[in-house]
Amino acid sequence: MINQELLVFVIIAAIFGYLLYKWGQFRKEQEWKEKLEKLRSEIADKQRAGIKGKITEMFAPYLEGFPFKASECKFIGDPIDYVVFEGLDNRDITGIHFLDVKADSSELKKHQRQIKEIIEQKGNIGFKTFRFRTK
Numbered sequence: 001m002i003n004q005e006l007l008v009f010v011i012i013a014a015i016f017g018y019l020l021y022k023w024g025q026f027r028k029e030q031e032w033k034e035k036l037e038k039l040r041s042e043i044a045d046k047q048r049a050g051i052k053g054k055i056t057e058m059f060a061p062y063l064e065g066f067p068f069k070a071s072e073c074k075f076i077g078d079p080i081d082y083v084v085f086e087g088l089d090n091r092d093i094t095g096i097h098f099l100d101v102k103a104d105s106s107e108l109k110k111h112q113r114q115i116k117e118i119i120e121q122k123g124n125i126g127f128k129t130f131r132f133r134t135k
Contacts, residue, residue, distance in 0.1 A: 053103060057081045060101040068097070079111050 061070035
């Protein structure tokens with residue numbers, strides 16, 4: 001027959017083990033909740049920054065120091081923010097510019113740098129007309 005002291009020890013050890021297991025679960029859950037809150041906060045901050053950037057891009061032609069007339073700027077948004085038709089107001093276009101709006105020390109993205117290189121090298125730039133049939 002099993003010794004009573006051994007049986008009590010096994011029961012206490014089992015209870016202690018169960019409590020340790022539950023404590024570990026509780027701690028992991030608390031850590032996860034803390035990480036989740038931090039992650040949500042970071043995501044919200046990034047979303048606010050992104051929205052602020054998009055709004056700033058749209059209103060950039062009206063900011064002090066903007067190099068072109070707002071009425072000659074056509075907003076595209078992606079991959080480049082504006083195509084500027086310099087002289088459009090006078091119906092005498094003297095230049096066409098691709099313009100991207102960046103805050104502070106922000107850098108061009110890879111595809112924006114590629115567009116800039118193509119334009120500066122006068123590479124694959126053209127004008128095409130698409131005609132469609134009405135009948």
